[in-house]
Amino acid sequence: MQTIYHPSDLPIPPASLILARVAELRADATHQRDTERARQLGHLHDALKAGIRMTWVLGDLLVSSASTPGVVYTVSCGDCTCPARKPCKHLALAEVLLDMLDTQAGDADLEADCDELDAPLWSVGRVLGQRLTMARRAYL
Numbered sequence: 001m002q003t004i005y006h007p008s009d010l011p012i013p014p015a016s017l018i019l020a021r022v023a024e025l026r027a028d029a030t031h032q033r034d035t036e037r038a039r040q041l042g043h044l045h046d047a048l049k050a051g052i053r054m055t056w057v058l059g060d061l062l063v064s065s066a067s068t069p070g071v072v073y074t075v076s077c078g079d080c081t082c083p084a085r086k087p088c089k090h091l092a093l094a095e096v097l098l099d100m101l102d103t104q105a106g107d108a109d110l111e112a113d114c115d116e117l118d119a120p121l122w123s124v125g126r127v128l129g130q131r132l133t134m135a136r137r138a139y140l
Helices: 015-033 035-050 089-115 123-140
Strands: 054-057 060-064 072-076
Touching: 015 035, 015 054, 015 089, 035 089, 054 089, 060 089, 072 089
Parallel strands: none
Antiparallel strands: 054 060, 060 072
């Protein structure tokens, strides 16, 4: 049986960037003594290191199982189809990915503001609108 991988509807950052963000969040959770969140992020970190695959399809995040080859779980609307204790690592992954997309869009907004400070006011609004549209189209 051939495995077919669908292209992701939303961009998926490189695993190294996701791992770095998860490590930051886990450190924050540990510092705040949020053991449940630190546990969840620890499981996610281990799964990412193991090479789980993920893709966005029509607003749902599909994630391969780190422990059972061929099994794919769906994260949708704050719920996950995996049998693990909730909140699970798959829910954390969806949150991290959406947070990274939001940060990317915010950074694009700031870059657009800085790039166009010397331009005439009427062109700044037009260019900002175009850049915001491009940065946020990942959400559509």
